Amino acid sequence: MQDLDHQMIPAMGMYTEYNAEGHRAIYDHVSSILENEPASADAQVPPALVFYMTRNILRPTFILGQIPDLLNCLAMVDTFRRYAVEVSSVALSWQEYYAKELSSDPDMTLLTERELKKVQDYVTNDERDRLHYILVTKNLCLLHVYYLMTAPESCMLAEHLNDYFPGCFPGYDIPSKLLFQHGLSDSEKQVMEETYQECKEWILDVTQWEEEREQEQEQLLVTLTAEQADAAFQQAFREKFPPPLSQEELISDLDDYLGIVERMIRRLEDYFPSAKVLERLKRAT
Structure with missing residues (x-):
């Protein structure tokens, strides 16, 4: 178990003044490690940084566009948990x-x-905690698909669907870039398959609604600016299709899972301190 900076961990639970520049610097540093050497990222990135990076996406405002990055962070957290x-x-x-x-x-x-x-x-509690992680992962995928339907980066929907549900597009054989796809059990793959079917049916409903709405707008001969048309679409979409789950409840589930793993790491490091920690304690006495 890697030695954590015990002075940094308590600060991660405190959300005082938000330093966007500082948070971005830490996020970019960890991301560069993930991108350059993803296979060994769990061994290189200190757990404290991963927890910090994860919470940075959730607060002070949940950045829905960074859900793929959040999923990679959570996959690393679960790697720490499984090692523990x-x-x-x-x-x-x-x-x-x-x-x-x-x-x-x-x-x-x-x-x-x-x-x-x-x-x-x-x-x-290994199986229980793993299921907690899988269900949070599933719900993050659902929420991100919902977000992408009206987001500026909606053109990326197909690519993200392939990352979440590899093989969902016949002939589009591109491996997922997301860490959580590695090591899924058969039952966990089944959970993701059922999630895909849920997404597929929902996307078909949205597509049909968009076509019908476009026809209605043409018949009404309504002239709107691009901004007005976009605002009207956003409002109509949210009235017709509410979010698949509560962001507040999902963040609460995430906090619970992060707390479980964080406490596990802390206690095990207290019970089995590394040589580095023992040396530091020896110097302090």
Whole structure:
């Protein structure tokens, strides 16, 4: 487990004055690492930076256009979580082994009952926490598709659909650029397939509505400026098609998931401090 900057982590939960330039600099730095060496990004980017970058997309305002970047951040967070579960499982095995050998080494230190319970919970809750992550990922895909229908970058809809649901366009065999697509189980792939079908039916409904609305507008012979026409379309669209889910509830689900993983990392680093941390503590005493 990488050593976190413990002074930086508490600050990530505090949202005081928003420094757009500073946040953008951190975001661009982490993004450059992801783009240049995505296969090993989880090993290079400190968890604290990934949590910071994730929250930077959510607050002070949820930047819907950056949902693909948010999905990549969350995939990295889940990589941290899965590694923490793996470490926890190994720790439980060593705890069981040394508990039997304690009499041969009086200096041996075992986990306390409270620490042992936490570590056991991380392993026990692995499937539950993974499902939490998959459902948040699914809902982010839905929300981004909804956003793209009326966004300035709506021309990117087909490309993003392929990233979310590879193979959804026959003959368009381009691998997804998103990290969450790697390592999906069969049941998780089924969740994404059902999500695609939901998106497909919804897009067909929107397309039909747009065609009917265009015909109605032509019959009314209404003359509008480009700005007026766009505003009227936006309003009519939102009245006809409400968002697939509440942004507030989704952000709350994201916060819950981030909190689960963040606390897991903190505790494991407290229970099993790295040599670097031990050296720093030694110098401080």
